[in-house]
Amino acid sequence: MASASLDRIREILATPISRLRGVGPRIAEKLEKLGILTVEDALYTLPYRYEDRREFRRIARLREGRHEVFAGEILVAGEMVTQRTRRRVFEVIVGDGSGQIVLKWFHYRKEWIAKRFPLGRTGVFSGEVKRFGHQREVHHPDVELLGEDQTLAQYQSSDPLIFGRILPVYPLTEGLTQQAVRRIWKQVVDLFAQHIVTHLPADLCARRGLLPLAKALQDAHWPTNDADLLALEEGHDPGRRTLVYDEFFFLQLGLALRRRGVLLETGIPFQVTHRYTKPLADLLPYRLTAAQRRVLGEIKHDLMMPHPMNRLVQGDVGSGKTIVALMAALLAIENGVQVAVVAPTEILAEQHFLQFHHWLEQLGLKTVLLRGQQPAAERRGILAEIAGGMAHLVVGTHAVLQEGVEFHRLGLGIIDEQHRFGVRQRAVLRQKGENPHVLVMTATPIPRTLSLTVYGDLALSVIDEMPPGRTPVRTMVVIENQRRHAFELIRKEIDKNHQIYVVFPLIEESEKSDLKAATVGVEQLRSVLPECRIGLLHGKMSPEDKETIMGRFKARQLDILVSTTVIEVGIDVPNATVMVIEHAERFGLAQLHQLRGRVGRGSAPGLCLLMKSFRCSEEGEKRLEVMTRTTDGFRIAEADLEIRGPGEFLGTRQSGLPDFRVANILRDARILEEARSDAFAIAETSEFQEGATEEMRSLAAELKHRWGTRLGLATVG
Numbered sequence: 001m002a003s004a005s006l007d008r009i010r011e012i013l014a015t016p017i018s019r020l021r022g023v024g025p026r027i028a029e030k031l032e033k034l035g036i037l038t039v040e041d042a043l044y045t046l047p048y049r050y051e052d053r054r055e056f057r058r059i060a061r062l063r064e065g066r067h068e069v070f071a072g073e074i075l076v077a078g079e080m081v082t083q084r085t086r087r088r089v090f091e092v093i094v095g096d097g098s099g100q101i102v103l104k105w106f107h108y109r110k111e112w113i114a115k116r117f118p119l120g121r122t123g124v125f126s127g128e129v130k131r132f133g134h135q136r137e138v139h140h141p142d143v144e145l146l147g148e149d150q151t152l153a154q155y156q157s158s159d160p161l162i163f164g165r166i167l168p169v170y171p172l173t174e175g176l177t178q179q180a181v182r183r184i185w186k187q188v189v190d191l192f193a194q195h196i197v198t199h200l201p202a203d204l205c206a207r208r209g210l211l212p213l214a215k216a217l218q219d220a221h222w223p224t225n226d227a228d229l230l231a232l233e234e235g236h237d238p239g240r241r242t243l244v245y246d247e248f249f250f251l252q253l254g255l256a257l258r259r260r261g262v263l264l265e266t267g268i269p270f271q272v273t274h275r276y277t278k279p280l281a282d283l284l285p286y287r288l289t290a291a292q293r294r295v296l297g298e299i300k301h302d303l304m305m306p307h308p309m310n311r312l313v314q315g316d317v318g319s320g321k322t323i324v325a326l327m328a329a330l331l332a333i334e335n336g337v338q339v340a341v342v343a344p345t346e347i348l349a350e351q352h353f354l355q356f357h358h359w360l361e362q363l364g365l366k367t368v369l370l371r372g373q374q375p376a377a378e379r380r381g382i383l384a385e386i387a388g389g390m391a392h393l394v395v396g397t398h399a400v401l402q403e404g405v406e407f408h409r410l411g412l413g414i415i416d417e418q419h420r421f422g423v424r425q426r427a428v429l430r431q432k433g434e435n436p437h438v439l440v441m442t443a444t445p446i447p448r449t450l451s452l453t454v455y456g457d458l459a460l461s462v463i464d465e466m467p468p469g470r471t472p473v474r475t476m477v478v479i480e481n482q483r484r485h486a487f488e489l490i491r492k493e494i495d496k497n498h499q500i501y502v503v504f505p506l507i508e509e510s511e512k513s514d515l516k517a518a519t520v521g522v523e524q525l526r527s528v529l530p531e532c533r534i535g536l537l538h539g540k541m542s543p544e545d546k547e548t549i550m551g552r553f554k555a556r557q558l559d560i561l562v563s564t565t566v567i568e569v570g571i572d573v574p575n576a577t578v579m580v581i582e583h584a585e586r587f588g589l590a591q592l593h594q595l596r597g598r599v600g601r602g603s604a605p606g607l608c609l610l611m612k613s614f615r616c617s618e619e620g621e622k623r624l625e626v627m628t629r630t631t632d633g634f635r636i637a638e639a640d641l642e643i644r645g646p647g648e649f650l651g652t653r654q655s656g657l658p659d660f661r662v663a664n665i666l667r668d669a670r671i672l673e674e675a676r677s678d679a680f681a682i683a684e685t686s687e688f689q690e691g692a693t694e695e696m697r698s699l700a701a702e703l704k705h706r707w708g709t710r711l712g713l714a715t716v717g
Contacts, residue, residue: 006701009195013040020187027180033173042188043196044661046220046240047168050232051126054165054225056152060098062129062136069126071152072096077117079110092117094125101129102137122146124155124162142178161186166223166232185221193217199702200246201695204678208245209238216242220662235667243662248453248675253699254707255456256683259310265435267308268337268411272300276330276363283362284323291465292320298461299328299439303412308430309437312455314446315463316633317597318470321441322352324463325414326359328439333365333392337411337436340429341395346371347565348416350543353395354550360393369543370396370405401428409433415440443594447638449669452676472631473596473606477584477624479614486609487528490560490578494532498577498604499553500560503595505586521582522562529560537563565591574602584610584627585620589640592627619643642666 017036018028036042049067056071057063072094080089090113092103103125105113117123127141144162146155156163161182170181196213198205205212211219219239223232231237235244281288288296295313302309315321329339341356343349353369360367368382368391385391389408394400410433415426426438440458451460478486490500502525504517522536535558537549553561554573561576579599584592592610600606610624626639665672682688682699691697 058098252679258457270303295461312458319463332412473600532559
């Protein structure tokens with residue numbers, strides 16, 4: 001299709017939703033809260049479930065555990081007080097001659113709800129049917145009351161958008177009803193779906209059984225009455241499957257081109273001289289594991305190539321990624337280039353600085369720390385050392401990526417905790433040198449489906465082996481009234497000459513409140529365990545003070561280290577056997593797993609005590625239950641993804657991430673694999689690379705439209 005007609009189509013799809021019939025300023029404002037500004041937004045906001053309204057199910061035949069639609073007469077309505085909890089509940093009993101069911105509301109405005117259910121009125125109700133004892137209930141159902149003189153037969157024949165078909169159910173916000181939203185979406189689909197163009201090659205669509213995008217959208221919003229309801233409910237219907245595939249395909253095609261583009265760039269091929277790596281290996285108090293040596297070999301292979309390395313190193317807590325990164329840094333420094341290590345937080349950057357500085361100083365090399373908040377004179381001095389080449393290794397946060405940070409010759413960039421950064425940050429880091437090699441690391445295991453969407457342009461290395469002697473850490477949840485038992489366990493470990501961590505959460509990213517909590521914790525411990533030597537480590541301390549405290553702990557001059565999340569990663573004290581995490585329900589699963597990985601690193605078994613408050617949320621309970629069930633980082637990551645979803649799992653700081661409108665990487669993993677395989681295969685064809693056909697030119701143009709700036713593909717198409 002000609003670019004002019006495509007531009008016209010995009011203009012049509014950008015039509016403000018407020019221009020539609022029945023969408024006034026008030027409705028438009030409500031829709032904006034749902035992220036719907038244009039008709040294209042509405043087209044790609046699909047129903048989150050469907051209601052089978054081809055007929056009403058009799059109350060006697062309602063299925064427990066299913067979302068059902070039924071009609072009945074209001075027999076009883078009023079406020080009740082539960083005997084056990086003394087909680088106020090509004091109950092409505094409805095019947096249809098075949099049976100009765102109880103409807104319950106736990107959150108309501110009394111003056112409003114009492115008027116809503118006049119006795120004797122017929123209504124249509126929908127919701128999940130549950131059983132409690134001998135009683136079937138529906139909590140907070142959707143309700144549509146018939147008119148005072150309206151019969152059920154009249155209701156059923158009055159409007160095709162309320163009965164007689166499979167109906168979509170859309171997300172709502174306060175002030176919107178399903179009936180109103182269905183009318184708007186029906187208008188959107190009828191008027192605008194026809195303009196959606198399929199850009200995928202015809203032979204690919206035929207091979208994968210994909211529908212034209214216009215048809216897929218129509219079927220996803222308004223399925224036909226002979227549609228497979230179970231497939232619709234599970235998201236496996238042909239319409240939604242087509243939309244998911246299309247979304248995955250274009251992201252994967254962009255990632256394939258990013259990888260190919262990096263491979264085509266000219267990089268700095270390194271020589272492996274062992275000038276610094278061998279002395280470091282001699283200094284280390286241990287031997288690298290086979291997995292560490294294998295991954296280091298993969299990194300060496302990449303560094304010797306004439307194109308830039310673009311590799312992700314993934315490994316569980318305690319698998320030894322940091323020392324692999326240090327070895328890679330020394331391989332680069334041996335070749336006369338500088339290395340930048342970028343971490344997402346100042347705490348983590350400072351921790352890396354302490355570790356790298358410790359080893360590089362013994363090799364006669366200089367490490368500097370660049371932070372966002374630094375005295376001006378100190379910062380100017382560090383920038384001069386970086387620009388002049390005196391600084392061999394630069395550690396910092398996003399500050400390293402800012403304008404004004406000029407390297408003498410940057411040859412390797414190392415990004416830690418990669419899930420906090422996106423492709424844009426990697427691109428900025430590359431611009432700091434002449435196509436430097438890039439190594440990204442994460443101690444947060446990433447489920448395969450997620451890694452294919454976020455890191456699809458990276459070669460993957462996995463450190464899948466723990467250092468010898470590591471045993472799984474036993475994990476227990478301890479509630480507030482069991483604190484005495486926790487102190488007894490601590491005393492027993494200290495009597496064995498072992499050491500203890502006690503960690504307090506970072507509350508609302510506030511160092512002030514975090515410091516207060518840890519300080520109070522120190523005083524409480526000193527009163528309960530007066531015989532113990534207790535130290536405090538927190539984010540407000542200078543790097544030198546932190547190093548002093550950690551040095552005392554490592555030298556066994558302290559029995560207990562009370563800390564904030566400073567010790568989340570990178571700390572290695574083999575004699576520490578117990579990790580106590582206060583208010584554990586406030587931590588994410590990844591953080592809990594990281595903290596637990598700080599103990600059990602020696603010959604003695606480790607113990608992790610998750611201290612839980614009485615007011616623990618349901619989500620918090622789920623996280624703690626996962627921690628007691630497994631120590632496998634990948635299983636924990638999968639559970640974390642299920643609990644929080646992809647966006648929250650990755651963190652809000654991530655930039656350049658896929659913002660899927662239809663696809664779900666948990667539910668649609670198989671489709672993702674198919675789309676990735678097809679996209680990477682097409683990216684390698686000469687027809688696509690040369691734009692030899694109209695079909696391939698259309699594909700490239702659509703890719704640039706969707707992902708050009710976010711994936712750095714401005715030259716595509």
